[in-house]
Amino acid sequence: MISLTLHCDCVKQRMIDHHYSKTLCQKLQPFLSAGDDEGLIRLIASCSRSEQRTVGYMLGEHLLCDCPKDTYWQMTEALVRYDSRAYLITLMKTFLVRMKQGTATLSDVPFTRLAAKFNDIERQKVALLILPKLNEPEEVEQLFHMLGIARGRDQIVYLVRIDTLPCLYLLLRSLRYIEHDRGDVLRVAGILMKRGTGASFSLASIIKVAFGLDELRGTFSLRLQPYQIARLEQSYQAFCGIVSRDAFEGE
Numbered sequence: 001m002i003s004l005t006l007h008c009d010c011v012k013q014r015m016i017d018h019h020y021s022k023t024l025c026q027k028l029q030p031f032l033s034a035g036d037d038e039g040l041i042r043l044i045a046s047c048s049r050s051e052q053r054t055v056g057y058m059l060g061e062h063l064l065c066d067c068p069k070d071t072y073w074q075m076t077e078a079l080v081r082y083d084s085r086a087y088l089i090t091l092m093k094t095f096l097v098r099m100k101q102g103t104a105t106l107s108d109v110p111f112t113r114l115a116a117k118f119n120d121i122e123r124q125k126v127a128l129l130i131l132p133k134l135n136e137p138e139e140v141e142q143l144f145h146m147l148g149i150a151r152g153r154d155q156i157v158y159l160v161r162i163d164t165l166p167c168l169y170l171l172l173r174s175l176r177y178i179e180h181d182r183g184d185v186l187r188v189a190g191i192l193m194k195r196g197t198g199a200s201f202s203l204a205s206i207i208k209v210a211f212g213l214d215e216l217r218g219t220f221s222l223r224l225q226p227y228q229i230a231r232l233e234q235s236y237q238a239f240c241g242i243v244s245r246d247a248f249e250g251e
Contacts, residue, residue, distance in 0.1 A: 152177035
């Protein structure tokens with residue numbers, strides 16, 4: 001059994017008063033230590049709405065950030081089953097904290113189970129929460145696969161909204177699925193230009209060359225020839241080198 005007493009004492013120091021209840025923390029401890037998810041749910045069900053909000057904060061922001069991985073996933077699955085609207089996004093934020101700590105990954109089996117049961121709204125919220133935090137294109141593709149978001153238009157809807165190099169790289173590649181629809185490709189390039197960040201503007205200039213969009217107007221510092229595009233689409237390192245350099249030089 002794992003004692004959480006000392007951790008709760010530390011939590012008290014870190015929390016804003018209205019987000020902390022010593023009494024509730026003491027009630028939570030036995031269930032977390034024993035891995036008793038059913039008991040935890042019974043406790044939460046017996047709480048007032050205000051107390052439930054406090055419990056959600058304490059669990060998501062602190063208690064489930066540092067507990068053993070098995071405990072985190074056990075409680076997360078139980079809480080999402082109990083009330084996904086109240087707990088899913090809170091505990092997915094905890095998931096991001098644990099990913100950064102190295103104590104959770106996209107490959108964790110419980111995350112796969114959760115992802116398979118998301119409805120459309122949950123899928124969208126979780127995707128937009130996690131995508132900006134992923135560091136490699138492979139991770140982005142893994143998340144899309146787990147969430148059942150198909151290649152092409154379905155992924156483009158998400159990728160065009162995230163201004164990170166992994167997502168911008170996959171956006172360039174994904175546009176090949178719709179290259180026959182020149183109007184949609186132009187719209188994507190326009191969204192990137194309107195966003196105006198260095199990386200987005202650089203990708204817009206790459207798209208102009210890659211898809212022959214002579215009608216795309218803008219002052220582009222990046223100068224590429226069509227024969228260079230294939231290498232950028234095939235190599236994430238090459239893409240980052242060009243986009244990052246251009247974005248830096250354009251600042």
